[in-house]
Amino acid sequence: MSAAGTSVEPLVRVEDVHTYYGKSHILHGVTLEVAPGEVVGLLGRNGVGKSTTLKTVMGLVQPSKGQVQFDGKVITGLPSHKLARLGIGYVPEDRRIFRLLTVMENLRTGLDRRGVTEEKKQALLDKVFAFFPVLAERRNQAGGTLSGGEQQMLAIARAMMLEPKIILLDEPTEGLMPRMVSQIRQIVEVLHREGVAILLVEQNVPLTLESSQRIYIMEKGCVRHTCAASDISVNDPVIKQYLGV
Amino acid sequence: MDAVVQFFQNFPFELLLIQTINGIVTGMILALVASGLTLIFGIMDVVNFAHGELFMLGAYVGVIVITATGSFWLALIIAALVIAILGAGIQIVTLRPLIGRDPLNTILVTFGFSLILQNYALWQFGPVARKISEPITTHFNLFYLEYPWYRLLIALLSASIIGAFWLFLKYGKFGIWIRATTQDRVMAQAMGIPVPWVFTGVFAIGAAMAATSGVLFAPLVGVNHTMGLDWVLKAFIVVVVGGMGNLGGSILAAIFISLLESYASIWVNPSQAVIVSFVVLILTLLFRPTGLFVPTPK
Amino acid sequence: MTRHDKIYWAGFCVIMALLIVAPIVLPEFWRRFLTEILIWGLLAMSSDLLIGYTGMISFGHSAFFGLGMYGAAAALLIVSPPNLWLAILFGLAGAAGAALFVAYFSTRLRDIYFAITTLIFSQIFYVIIFTWTPVTGGENGLIFTRPHFSIPFIYDVRFDSTIMHWFVLAVVTGSYLILRRVTQSPFGMVLQSIRENEARTRAIGYPVERYKIVSVMLSGLFAGLAGVLYAVQNEFASPDFVFFTTSGDTVIFNVMGGIGTLVGPIVGAGFFQLLRELMSRIFGDQFPYLIPLGFIFIAMIIFLPQGLLGFARRWLNR
Numbered sequence: 073m074s075a076a077g078t079s080v081e082p083l084v085r086v087e088d089v090h091t092y093y094g095k096s097h098i099l100h101g102v103t104l105e106v107a108p109g110e111v112v113g114l115l116g117r118n119g120v121g122k123s124t125t126l127k128t129v130m131g132l133v134q135p136s137k138g139q140v141q142f143d144g145k146v147i148t149g150l151p152s153h154k155l156a157r158l159g160i161g162y163v164p165e166d167r168r169i170f171r172l173l174t175v176m177e178n179l180r181t182g183l184d185r186r187g188v189t190e191e192k193k194q195a196l197l198d199k200v201f202a203f204f205p206v207l208a209e210r211r212n213q214a215g216g217t218l219s220g221g222e223q224q225m226l227a228i229a230r231a232m233m234l235e236p237k238i239i240l241l242d243e244p245t246e247g248l249m250p251r252m253v254s255q256i257r258q259i260v261e262v263l264h265r266e267g268v269a270i271l272l273v274e275q276n277v278p279l280t281l282e283s284s285q286r287i288y289i290m291e292k293g294c295v296r297h298t299c300a301a302s303d304i305s306v307n308d309p310v311i312k313q314y315l316g317v
Numbered sequence: 318m319d320a321v322v323q324f325f326q327n328f329p330f331e332l333l334l335i336q337t338i339n340g341i342v343t344g345m346i347l348a349l350v351a352s353g354l355t356l357i358f359g360i361m362d363v364v365n366f367a368h369g370e371l372f373m374l375g376a377y378v379g380v381i382v383i384t385a386t387g388s389f390w391l392a393l394i395i396a397a398l399v400i401a402i403l404g405a406g407i408q409i410v411t412l413r414p415l416i417g418r419d420p421l422n423t424i425l426v427t428f429g430f431s432l433i434l435q436n437y438a439l440w441q442f443g444p445v446a447r448k449i450s451e452p453i454t455t456h457f458n459l460f461y462l463e464y465p466w467y468r469l470l471i472a473l474l475s476a477s478i479i480g481a482f483w484l485f486l487k488y489g490k491f492g493i494w495i496r497a498t499t500q501d502r503v504m505a506q507a508m509g510i511p512v513p514w515v516f517t518g519v520f521a522i523g524a525a526m527a528a529t530s531g532v533l534f535a536p537l538v539g540v541n542h543t544m545g546l547d548w549v550l551k552a553f554i555v556v557v558v559g560g561m562g563n564l565g566g567s568i569l570a571a572i573f574i575s576l577l578e579s580y581a582s583i584w585v586n587p588s589q590a591v592i593v594s595f596v597v598l599i600l601t602l603l604f605r606p607t608g609l610f611v612p613t614p615k
Numbered sequence: 616m617t618r619h620d621k622i623y624w625a626g627f628c629v630i631m632a633l634l635i636v637a638p639i640v641l642p643e644f645w646r647r648f649l650t651e652i653l654i655w656g657l658l659a660m661s662s663d664l665l666i667g668y669t670g671m672i673s674f675g676h677s678a679f680f681g682l683g684m685y686g687a688a689a690a691l692l693i694v695s696p697p698n699l700w701l702a703i704l705f706g707l708a709g710a711a712g713a714a715l716f717v718a719y720f721s722t723r724l725r726d727i728y729f730a731i732t733t734l735i736f737s738q739i740f741y742v743i744i745f746t747w748t749p750v751t752g753g754e755n756g757l758i759f760t761r762p763h764f765s766i767p768f769i770y771d772v773r774f775d776s777t778i779m780h781w782f783v784l785a786v787v788t789g790s791y792l793i794l795r796r797v798t799q800s801p802f803g804m805v806l807q808s809i810r811e812n813e814a815r816t817r818a819i820g821y822p823v824e825r826y827k828i829v830s831v832m833l834s835g836l837f838a839g840l841a842g843v844l845y846a847v848q849n850e851f852a853s854p855d856f857v858f859f860t861t862s863g864d865t866v867i868f869n870v871m872g873g874i875g876t877l878v879g880p881i882v883g884a885g886f887f888q889l890l891r892e893l894m895s896r897i898f899g900d901q902f903p904y905l906i907p908l909g910f911i912f913i914a915m916i917i918f919l920p921q922g923l924l925g926f927a928r929r930w931l932n933r
Contacts, residue, residue, distance in 0.1 A: 153510055170497045
């Protein structure tokens with residue numbers, strides 16, 4: 073299952089990336105890989121640079137040093153709309169639904185691409201609405217009027233419209249009710265079964281260990297530990313060291 | 318009391334009605350100018366100082382095309398296209414490098430363009446105003462006036478352009494891109510929307526709307542190189558009074574202010590009637606700085 | 616005195632000496648030319664207090680300049696014999712009135728909104744002056760004669776262009792030193808912190824609006840002073856100078872010379888006027904000099920945002 077050590081060409085490879093916000097140094101040489109179809113968890117306390125890593129992959133912040141590869145090509149410096157078209161879906165931490173756009177219009181932002189036939193569009197919508205029946209119900213409602221959980225679903229559904237090869241999922245269960253959390257877990261499973269890779273940033277350790285094949289643990293802008301998710305348990309001393317309170 | 322009675326006895330009701338129609342006509346043109354301005358501001362925080370000059374140059378392109386071909390409607394289309402291309406060029410060459418810098422830089426750059434374009438027009442076309450004849454010269458009787466049908470046509474055309482634009486924003490693919498970008502530039506780009514080109518496109522559309530209004534308005538007063546500043550000032554007022562970046566608010570404010578000015582010019586001369594819109598602006602800033610036609614933010 | 620201070624004051628003295636000698640050496644045309652650059656420089660410098668230090672771009676400085684002009688005109692036409700100091704007093708009063716009005720309303724707004732409202736307010740003054748013909752002379756403006764330069768009971772001399780130059784130089788230098796002192800004072804520091812972060816400045820407990828009002832007033836007073844000087848120099852007051860283009864020129868001088876430097880705007884004014892004169896000599900009077908100048912202006916915003924002076928300073932410090 074794991075990518076490390078196998079000969080599979082990684083889908084995403086982050087190589088010694090340094091990122092600054094103004095003068096503060098956030099990432100100090102992060103290196104990680106995600107294989108095609110692999111679910112990788114990225115764990116760590118608040119403020120260690122997990123979200124910044126995702127943003128760097130998405131091209132929303134530019135690394136001052138190091139590079140990001142996607143599908144074997146260097147993508148550092150490309151504008152994020154090109155990355156989205158290449159097949160990177162992004163679900164940000166605060167969801168960032170277009171609040172004044174309806175659910176349908178939110179989905180169309182990812183759907184109205186060149187080379188997508190009407191049948192294809194319908195198929196994608198049908199798939200998403202089958203996952204999230206509530207979105208079908210609310211398709212003409214403004215995004216801002218949805219509940220937190222529904223907005224999270226919409227954010228994931230919206231990213232799925234891009235038919236991405238990988239989805240960058242930033243704290244999808246933050247602030248959600250338990251019922252919603254288990255729904256998110258199912259979605260991750262379904263996406264995994266369909267062959268979509270996921271880079272999952274989470275605070276919820278049990279969920280991450282259960283959903284991922286591999287995990288990385290970050291501290292102070294660096295990757296400190298990596299292993300297969302099955303090799304580690306919630307009570308592992310490594311987890312305690314880097315994530316315990 | 319007598320004074321009041323006398324005021325109403327002598328009140329020029331016919332004039333009031335005529336001025337209402339006049340106000341709506343200029344209001345619709347102004348709405349067309351201001352929608353472009355407010356759209357550009359709403360999406361990219363750029364206050365386009367050169368908007369009035371695009372209006373003016375549109376009118377001049379109209380003059381040239383009419384002189385060459387004799388067709389007003391062709392002039393309308395060509396002016397819109399030419400000025401849209403000019404607008405796109407300005408945006409790509411000078412505004413795009415400024416994305417991410419203090420938005421005040423953009424007001425300076427567009428101010429520079431307004432100087433250039435205005436002086437170009439003066440140099441190229443001279444100080445004497447050019448006339449365009451109305452495409453429709455028939456009149457109808459309105460009290461003691463022969464009122465030109467063309468004026469009503471302007472209002473109608475402006476309204477339909479704004480209406481068509483609204484539909485485009487609501488249902489068109491590019492329209493959804495524009496609205497998504499206005500709300501969240503970063504997320505829009507992460508969804509694969511080519512935001513830099515959306516900016517260019519919006520600037521071009523705004524420019525085309527200004528040019529169209531320029532051609533429509535030209536038969537009423539003639540075209541000269543200084544007409545831009547009047548319009549951009551009025552459009553600024555409208556955009557602030559309507560709530561910056563708020564399309565519906567701008568349209569209402571355009572009609573509201575034009576009506577007020579139009580009524581005011583029953584009693585004072587038109588160059589002083591402008592002060593009425595200044596007063597509206599001051600009152601708006603004092604009491605509802607977010608805009609007159611915006612629901613109070615919760 | 617630090618080394619930096621010494622260099623500064625040495626440079627200051629050299630430039631002052633040159634400017635004092637200039638009218639004696641220069642022919643009449645260039646003498647007047649230089650005087651006018653100083654006056655435009657004062658106007659631009661006054662607006663730098665807002666642009667460069669408080670972070671507010673004013674597109675309405677023509678109003679203050681114009682009211683300074685018309686205030687001086689009023690004093691010179693009403694009071695007989697015309698008195699220079701009264702002209703200055705009236706001009707400053709006029710500019711202060713306009714500045715109070717503009718400051719009260721537009722300091723509620725920030726950034727672009729401030730720029731737009733100052734522009735619109737200045738147009739209000741323009742419309743009033745342009746249409747109130749019985750008082751302001753309307754389109755034609757007002758013409759008057761230059762007062763004597765006098766210090767009561769001590770000294771009284773007719774203004775010729777050399778004395779005019781020295782007088783303008785003295786006023787501009789005085790204004791510069793005052794503005795320099797202001798920007799380095801605690802008050803000036805608060806203005807700069809408003810520019811850097813208005814919300815935080817307010818949070819610390821400074822009444823930001825009051826500071827902004829005072830800075831607009833101060834800026835308006837110096838702009839009005841420039842208007843008085845211009846009126847005295849040219850012996851007329853004209854609505855053209857209340858029009859928006861004057862404000863536009865002011866902003867151009869600032870950007871070209873370098874905002875936030877006080878001296879920069881004077882350099883900018885000089886650069887602009889020299890280029891303009893050069894172009895009209897080479898290409899003729901009809902040449903639309905504002906087209907190339909507009910392009911230079913835009914190129915400077917994009918490639919040289921710190922202006923000529925900022926650029927020179929960086930180049931010297933290399």
